[in-house]
Amino acid sequence: MATTSTEIILAECPCTGKTLERLVRPAVLLMLAREPMHGFKIVRQLAAMPMFDGQQPNAAGVYRALKIMAEEGLVTPEWALSASGPAKRLYTLTARGEHCLASWLITLHDYRQSIDALLALGQDAVARWREGRATTTAARECPTRP
Numbered sequence: 001m002a003t004t005s006t007e008i009i010l011a012e013c014p015c016t017g018k019t020l021e022r023l024v025r026p027a028v029l030l031m032l033a034r035e036p037m038h039g040f041k042i043v044r045q046l047a048a049m050p051m052f053d054g055q056q057p058n059a060a061g062v063y064r065a066l067k068i069m070a071e072e073g074l075v076t077p078e079w080a081l082s083a084s085g086p087a088k089r090l091y092t093l094t095a096r097g098e099h100c101l102a103s104w105l106i107t108l109h110d111y112r113q114s115i116d117a118l119l120a121l122g123q124d125a126v127a128r129w130r131e132g133r134a135t136t137t138a139a140r141e142c143p144t145r146p
Contacts, residue, residue: 023051024046024065025069025104026101026104026105026107027051028042028046028062028065028075029069031045032075032091032092033101036092038090039059039066039088039089040059040088042066042091043057046062066091073097074093074094074096074097075091075092075093075094076091077089
């Protein structure tokens with residue numbers, strides 16, 4: 001089947017939701033709530049999350065977010081020395097970061113309720129659209145006879 005220009009445009013559209021960049025911060029906070037991590041491991045684990053659809057997130061953007069979160073006191077970066085390689089920054093969640101994460105969880109719950117409401121409206125709209133389209137198609141295919 002041939003790809004239409006609309007499909008090509010929509011493949012690049014943010015409406016696909018393939019990278020929900022605003023969710024990087026709570027995702028990082030959640031990962032760090034489980035255990036301290038190096039930036040590279042954070043990037044790898046983000047890539048495994050459904051919101052990235054198996055694609056590697058922009059590492060520079062993740063490191064930039066980590067730097068900002070450190071400046072805000074949400075995470076603490078510490079140099080971890082390694083006998084087998086270069087020193088790496090190990091990021092740890094702070095008490096302030098824990099509070100921020102708790103706030104994010106409330107926000108995400110609110111988002112979810114809003115999204116559920118949008119989905120219900122959307123499903124109703126699509127059903128009506130399809131019903132109207134089916135009626136129009138049926139009218140064209142089965143002309144009424146007097």
